[in-house]
Amino acid sequence: MVAKAKKASAGAASGRKSAAAGRAPSALQAPSPAKFSTEQELDAYRQMLLIRRFEEKAGQLYGMGFIGGFCHLYIGQEAVVVGMQMAIGDGDQVITGYRDHGHMLACGMDPKGVMAELTGRQGGYSRGKGGSMHMFSKESDFYGGHGIVGAQVSLGTGLAFANQYRGNDRVSLTYFGDGASNQGQVYESFNMASLWRLPVVYIIENNRYAMGTAVQRSSALTDFSQRGASFNIPGMHVDGMDVRAVNAAAEHAVARCRAGEGPIILEMETYRYRGHSMSDPAKYRTKDEVQKMRTEHDPIEQVRARLIKAKQASEDELKAIDKEIREVVSQAADFAQTDPEPDPSELYTDILL
Amino acid sequence: MATEILMPALSPTMEEGNLAKWLVKEGDEVSSGDVIAEIETDKATMEVEAVDEGTVAKIVVPEGTEAVKVNAVIAILAGEGEDVSAAASAPAAPAPDGAAAAPAADSPPPAAQPAAPAQPVAVVTAADPDIPPGTEMVPTTVREALRDAMAEEMRADDDVFVMGEEVAEYQGAYKITQGLLDEFGARRVIDTPITEHGFAGVGVGAAMAGLKPIVEFMTFNFAMQAIDQIINSAAKTLYMSGGQMGAPIVFRGPNGAAARVAAQHSQCYAAWYSHVPGLKVVMPYTASDAKGLLKAAIRDPNPVIFLENEILYGQSFDVPKLDDHVLPIGRARVHKVGADATIVSFGIGMTYSVAAAEQLAGEGIDVEVIDLRSLRPLDLDTVIASVQKTGRLVTVEEGFPQSSVGDHLASQVMQRVFDYLDAPVITICGKDVPMPYAANLEKLALPSVEEVVAAVKTVSYRD
Numbered sequence: 143m144v145a146k147a148k149k150a151s152a153g154a155a156s157g158r159k160s161a162a163a164g165r166a167p168s169a170l171q172a173p174s175p176a177k178f179s180t181e182q183e184l185d186a187y188r189q190m191l192l193i194r195r196f197e198e199k200a201g202q203l204y205g206m207g208f209i210g211g212f213c214h215l216y217i218g219q220e221a222v223v224v225g226m227q228m229a230i231g232d233g234d235q236v237i238t239g240y241r242d243h244g245h246m247l248a249c250g251m252d253p254k255g256v257m258a259e260l261t262g263r264q265g266g267y268s269r270g271k272g273g274s275m276h277m278f279s280k281e282s283d284f285y286g287g288h289g290i291v292g293a294q295v296s297l298g299t300g301l302a303f304a305n306q307y308r309g310n311d312r313v314s315l316t317y318f319g320d321g322a323s324n325q326g327q328v329y330e331s332f333n334m335a336s337l338w339r340l341p342v343v344y345i346i347e348n349n350r351y352a353m354g355t356a357v358q359r360s361s362a363l364t365d366f367s368q369r370g371a372s373f374n375i376p377g378m379h380v381d382g383m384d385v386r387a388v389n390a391a392a393e394h395a396v397a398r399c400r401a402g403e404g405p406i407i408l409e410m411e412t413y414r415y416r417g418h419s420m421s422d423p424a425k426y427r428t429k430d431e432v433q434k435m436r437t438e439h440d441p442i443e444q445v446r447a448r449l450i451k452a453k454q455a456s457e458d459e460l461k462a463i464d465k466e467i468r469e470v471v472s473q474a475a476d477f478a479q480t481d482p483e484p485d486p487s488e489l490y491t492d493i494l495l
Numbered sequence: 496m497a498t499e500i501l502m503p504a505l506s507p508t509m510e511e512g513n514l515a516k517w518l519v520k521e522g523d524e525v526s527s528g529d530v531i532a533e534i535e536t537d538k539a540t541m542e543v544e545a546v547d548e549g550t551v552a553k554i555v556v557p558e559g560t561e562a563v564k565v566n567a568v569i570a571i572l573a574g575e576g577e578d579v580s581a582a583a584s585a586p587a588a589p590a591p592d593g594a595a596a597a598p599a600a601d602s603p604p605p606a607a608q609p610a611a612p613a614q615p616v617a618v619v620t621a622a623d624p625d626i627p628p629g630t631e632m633v634p635t636t637v638r639e640a641l642r643d644a645m646a647e648e649m650r651a652d653d654d655v656f657v658m659g660e661e662v663a664e665y666q667g668a669y670k671i672t673q674g675l676l677d678e679f680g681a682r683r684v685i686d687t688p689i690t691e692h693g694f695a696g697v698g699v700g701a702a703m704a705g706l707k708p709i710v711e712f713m714t715f716n717f718a719m720q721a722i723d724q725i726i727n728s729a730a731k732t733l734y735m736s737g738g739q740m741g742a743p744i745v746f747r748g749p750n751g752a753a754a755r756v757a758a759q760h761s762q763c764y765a766a767w768y769s770h771v772p773g774l775k776v777v778m779p780y781t782a783s784d785a786k787g788l789l790k791a792a793i794r795d796p797n798p799v800i801f802l803e804n805e806i807l808y809g810q811s812f813d814v815p816k817l818d819d820h821v822l823p824i825g826r827a828r829v830h831k832v833g834a835d836a837t838i839v840s841f842g843i844g845m846t847y848s849v850a851a852a853e854q855l856a857g858e859g860i861d862v863e864v865i866d867l868r869s870l871r872p873l874d875l876d877t878v879i880a881s882v883q884k885t886g887r888l889v890t891v892e893e894g895f896p897q898s899s900v901g902d903h904l905a906s907q908v909m910q911r912v913f914d915y916l917d918a919p920v921i922t923i924c925g926k927d928v929p930m931p932y933a934a935n936l937e938k939l940a941l942p943s944v945e946e947v948v949a950a951v952k953t954v955s956y957r958d
Contacts, residue, residue, distance in 0.1 A: 237700075267736075267739075268736050268739070269738070270737075271734055271735060271737055272735040272737065276735035277736070278732070278735075278736035278739050278740045279739065280740055285703055285704075286732070286735075286736070287735075288728070289727070293723065293724060293727060295696075296692070296693050296694075296696020296699075296700065296724060297697075297699055297700035297703065298700060299693075299697050299700060300698060300699060300700015300702070300703070300704070301700045301701070301703065301704050302700075303697055303700065303706075304700070304701045304705065304706050305704075307656065307682065307706060308706075326692065327690075327692045327693050329693075330688070330690035330692055330693025330694070330696075331693050331696065333690065333693070334687065334688060334690070334693060334694065334697060337688070491738065492733050492734045492737060493733065493734055493772050493773055494733070494773065494775070494797045495733065495738075495741055
């Protein structure tokens with residue numbers, strides 16, 4: 143379990159009792175980690191490893207100049223999106239901010255198309271016109287990929303609105319970070335989602351730093367699970383480094399939404415190993431802090447250790463998976479480097495339908 | 496001393512109203528605060544309270560009277576001890592002109608007489624080629640036309656819904672959505688909290704999921720709270736997704752100055768939105784265009800900014816009686832054919848332009864008036880063709896002058912048909928100031944018919 147972020151300075155939030163006492167917003171207890179079958183463990187392992195290796199490769203390609211602009215890596219946070227994705231099905235929507243490569247891969251989007259978008263090639267998901275932060279796939283129910291911090295929260299709430307309007311039982315998984323949690327439109331959206339009981343799961347990926355600002359320095363209330371308290375939205379803390387814990391919380395939240403009980407907040411306590419973007423040296427935290435997280439809480443190592451310990455998989459089997467994934471990533475990287483840039487005529491396409 | 500009870504102004508733009516009901520009759524005693532009548536404005540039914548005590552000596556305007564001008568005498572109240580019949584028969588002071596409710600501004604100096612009286616030219620409004628000749632026309636207010644457009648599209652397509660502040664139970668802050676809740680229910684006519692940024696984003700998200708939202712802003716001034724979602728999410732997603740995902744959404748509401756609502760409620764955003772690729776921008780003047788273009792906007796697979804005007808809401812125009820009156824977005828309409836100079840305008844700017852064209856016709860200058868209707872896509876071809884014919888161009892809009900729509904037109908005309916111009920283009924805009932509240936200053940801040948007339952004369956070398 144990740145150490146809980148330090149509470150806000152004493153008194154700021156806790157000094158007075160709420161005038162509107164009555165119904166204390168429910169602070170939900172996270173369910174016990176899901177009991178995974180061998181198949182599920184291996185599936186989670188494979189998916190998290192794909193994200194990890196993909197992001198490592200993206201980092202390399204950035205260093206080589208193949209990827210330009212901003213590039214935000216998801217390394218360290220893999221358990222969040224993989225555990226969530228295991229709880230949903232076709233037609234459930236996913237939307238997130240700019241740290242989005244992992245979400246796309248977890249949604250089943252083709253690594254070649256994602257990597258080619260990173261390199262700005264015609265075979266990219268947005269034909270090279272979106273880049274790292276702006277990719278979409280209607281086919282995979284992935285709604286972006288948004289570069290404006292917090293904008294995806296209103297949009298994701300709108301996806302949930304559409305589900306309710308159509309009377310289907312689909313759920314919108316709306317991801318954002320601890321930084322976005324301070325944006326005004328997040329609360330405007332919380333209000334409407336709760337008022338209208340929209341089927342949206344708000345997943346706050348608390349990786350402890352909004353770019354370079356630690357949560358204690360940016361947030362008066364660092365218990366993000368309670369950010370919906372004013373809107374009567376229940377929330378829970380989840381160990382975002384344990385894919386089984388994430389999955390158990392996801393199952394609970396998604397079932398709640400499908401039952402028409404309205405929105406819920408899952409605060410994922412997670413950690414990003416890399417800087418905010420490729421150009422961030424991450425001087426705002428110690429090397430020890432990062433190292434401690436990697437050695438004690440790594441989401442992929444946790445699964446690997448469990449598989450070995452329970453003899454659900456051998457070292458050789460896991461090595462084979464690793465090899466297979468490296469191959470997938472390598473092919474994606476090759477494609478992304480050799481695929482041509484978009485035709486100049488693409489400059490003027492896709493502006494209006 | 497008898498007191499005259501006057502028709503009150505009950506909204507910033509009200510010029511007249513209907514006297515729906517008297518709650519007192521002649522001979523009744525009233526005291527200050529008593530509700531004496533109900534007045535129906537184009538926005539709501541309001542109660543009128545007595546502001547003085549006395550006896551109702553005479554009801555001047557019977558109930559059921561429509562279009563009673565603001566400040567007209569509607570009843571006479573006899574004071575204590577006063578003879579009621581004398582008060583009733585006392586010559587009522589001349590009823591102030593209805594327009595007196597509007598700012599008592601400094602009158603502009605009378606226009607100088609032309610040196611040589613010219614032959615007047617007849618003013619004929621051009622027929623819209625998109626409306627089949629012989630179609631029956633029905634006088635309709637812009638307000639009704641907008642509502643009819645939404646209702647027709649909502650009947651035709653369950654994916655269309657309307658959301659915004661006060662659109663449902665209140666029946667619309669400006670009554671544009673009147674009756675929609677009754678017909679379509681709360682699932683499709685949705686009152687939102689006062690959170691423009693949030694509900695604009697919810698609307699765009701719903702559109703990305705394939706629904707066709709109509710998002711009403713109580714005024715586009717408030718849409719500045721939401722402009723990030725309009726520009727960054729709605730306008731750019733189709734491009735950023737390589738054509739996979741767009742936002743079929745309409746953002747509509749009143750834009751620009753109403754009357755006496757000052758700087759934060761009076762800005763025209765036409766130039767702002769017309770700047771952005773990925774948006775369509777429509778700003779109609781007539782009720783026919785309002786209806787036909789709003790229907791087109793709702794069906795359009797792209798985000799459409801639909802800029803209305805509060806002052807135009809109550810104005811009536813002929814609307815064709817057609818089962819499905821849809822007009823093309825991106826095509827200007829020649830409002831009046833002329834040969835001597837071209838005025839290009841849009842939205843409420845057309846009111847100055849049309850009045851100026853009529854005045855100029857009386858002085859023998861035959862002006863062509865083009866109503867752009869859409870600002871993006873912009874129908875430059877129609878403008879260019881007209882300038883090639885007349886050699887002179889004046890643009891008219893209420894927005895701020897720097898980087899105005901007129902600036903863009905002037906630049907395009909200069910680049911494309913410089914040799915056809917017989918005079919520099921004149922761009923008439925609102926003044927380069929935040930909108931003032933004082934009636935005289937407000938009038939000075941907006942364009943005027945006199946300015947348009949003078950500009951046409953300048954480009955025609957007739958002044």
